[in-house]
Amino acid sequence: MSKKLLYFAAVILVLIGAVFFVSKRPSQYNQTLNNNKLQVITTLYPLYDFVKNIGQDKVEVTLLLPPGVEPHAFEPKPNDVMVINQADLFVYTGKFMEVWAEDILKGVTNKNLKAVDTSESIKLILSEFHDEDEPAGSSDPHIWLDFNNAQVMVDNITQGLVEKDPSNKDFYLTNAVSYKKSLKDLDDKYKTTLNTCKIKEVVYGGHYAFGYLAKRYGLNYVAAQGIAPDSEPTANNMVSLVEQIKENGIKYVFYEELTSPKISQTLAKETGTQMLLLNAAHNVTKQDQDNGVSYLSIMEENLANLKIGLECQ
Ligand SMILES: [Zn+2]
Secondary structure (H helix, E strand, O other): OOHHHHHHHHHHHHHHHHHHHHHHOOOHHHHHHHHOOEEEEEOOHHHHHHHHHHHHHHEEEEEOOOOOOOOOOOOOOHHHHHHHHOOOEEEEOOOOOOOOHHHHHHHOOOOOOEEEEOOOOOOOOEOOOOOOOOOOOOEOOOHHHOHHHHHHHHHHHHHHHHHHOHHHHHHHHHHHHHHHHHHHHHHHHHHHHHOOOOOOEEEEOOOOOOHHHHHHOOOEEEEOOOOOOOOOOOHHHHHHHHHHHHHOOOOEEEEOOOOOOHHHHHHHHHHOOEEEEOOOOOOOOHHHHHOOOOHHHHHHHHHHHHHHHOOOO
16 A cells, blocks of 8 residues: 555544544434433422423433522523523423523524423412512512422423423323322321421521412411522511510521521520421532432421421321
């Protein structure tokens, strides 16, 4: 073989290698083409877990929030927007939680993307407590903390999955029925347990996340902050919480996940009470993920803590 021919052969080999390398490079787009799974992007952790339970091995679910990130202050980065733009399904809580979602959806060029607003046909409640910077009359976005609402959210997600992938309709519907049964059982367990409590006041050293849960089970819920954990509680508000703890003979205050528990610590110190976690499950940490937590396991733990804190049977 001449030198010139050898050189030519080497160039051809390098080109073939380059084409092979590019085609094998993993990307969101390639995954869609290669594994035939529906690409689903979710915003908050409960939605991620609902989609996983309904879609199982037929879907590839991505949680947009990085592990441990508090979601009220979250805004998608250009890369997140690109990921949404390449998906089949985008599942979000509703416009009061992901205030950025409508603008992003308007800008999406992927005409095959289906957006699922899981709050559809859920009756939102007005949040009863507001920070000074939150407008009165805005709706409480924490709909997943009512297990009846959670079942409607599951239905909305299932409808989206069926629309994008009708060939697996029966699979999605069967899984949805089974998951909704778990939610119904959880609801029954909460009802039975919370009916027996000596204390009916839930004092929360965090933001106003459990309004739906309190309403469903007839509890009185007071929180140090409004519907987002974005401002310091006022001195008046802290004084009023301390008074409620003392008046009602409360022995435990509850603190929230993913943020510093310093408000609860202050309340506990001031009143000689102890602290218990009440986890609203907006998002989970890497450690939670590694430990295999789920929306249902978090809610079971919450009930166990409520049982202690509210002195239930
Ligand atoms: Zn929240």
